[in-house]
Amino acid sequence: MGKKAIGIDIGGTGIKGALVDVKSGKLLTDRIRVGTPDGGRPDDMVAVVRAIIQELRVDKSTPVGICFPAVVQHGVTKSAANISSEWINYDADAHFTKSLKRKVHMLNDADAAGFAEAKFGAARNQKGLTILTTLGTGIGAALLYNGTLIPNSELGHLTLNGQDAEKLAAFSAKEREGLSWEDWAVRLQAYYSLLEDLFVPDLFIVGGGVSKEHELFLPLLKLKTPIVPAELKNAAGIIGAATLAVKDA
Numbered sequence: 001m002g003k004k005a006i007g008i009d010i011g012g013t014g015i016k017g018a019l020v021d022v023k024s025g026k027l028l029t030d031r032i033r034v035g036t037p038d039g040g041r042p043d044d045m046v047a048v049v050r051a052i053i054q055e056l057r058v059d060k061s062t063p064v065g066i067c068f069p070a071v072v073q074h075g076v077t078k079s080a081a082n083i084s085s086e087w088i089n090y091d092a093d094a095h096f097t098k099s100l101k102r103k104v105h106m107l108n109d110a111d112a113a114g115f116a117e118a119k120f121g122a123a124r125n126q127k128g129l130t131i132l133t134t135l136g137t138g139i140g141a142a143l144l145y146n147g148t149l150i151p152n153s154e155l156g157h158l159t160l161n162g163q164d165a166e167k168l169a170a171f172s173a174k175e176r177e178g179l180s181w182e183d184w185a186v187r188l189q190a191y192y193s194l195l196e197d198l199f200v201p202d203l204f205i206v207g208g209g210v211s212k213e214h215e216l217f218l219p220l221l222k223l224k225t226p227i228v229p230a231e232l233k234n235a236a237g238i239i240g241a242a243t244l245a246v247k248d249a
Helices: 042-056 092-100 109-120 165-169 171-177 181-199 209-216 233-248
Strands: 004-010 014-021 032-035 064-068 104-108 129-135 139-145 148-150 203-207 227-229
Touching: 004 042, 004 109, 004 233, 014 042, 014 233, 032 042, 042 092, 064 092, 064 109, 064 233, 092 104, 104 109, 104 233, 109 129, 109 139, 109 148, 109 203, 109 233, 129 181, 139 165, 165 171, 165 181, 171 181, 203 209, 203 233, 209 233
Parallel strands: 004 064, 064 104, 129 203, 203 227
Antiparallel strands: 004 014, 014 032, 129 139, 139 148
């Protein structure tokens, strides 16, 4: 068995965690999911993460990686999309490390997913520029060039039709507005076409929970760039966070 680490994926609606073999990228336990506390405040988030770690029953030496829906610079969360504004300019690394009494490595959630896909999934051995997007409560993004992560790209906040792109094209917008797959695909087409114009990527990868239903919307898109579902699906953030926690240790 390879080296183990805990991966925690904090999202706008759920907090997920599992124990990961970081050499193979495989989950060693079932994924535990708890609803994100209302308001998404730091102490409430810590309480849920602590409960997940306790349920995993691992020793104190096991590294913990936590990915999070915000810009994370040197362990400090610099933004707050779909969570409490208390996270802006918050030393999350220090807060989680002190509260959990464990060494913690924090990073952006899409960056974690992108790193995992580059190491174990759909971007493995991919040359050139890959853009991974996670379609969920918002739109996360990760830029990978020849497998190297370029952090904190935040492409969900590009302007599309006068609004943040994620307000129109995230999966939450489809659910909120009761859009059909076809109507949602029209918005995705506009979004991915904008990314093509700005970055001229070699590959798009689509992650997030909705990637499990990729056959219902990806074939509706007409792009110059190949677009494929994430191989690791909704576990990518957990796997990437755990793997980078070991790399950071």
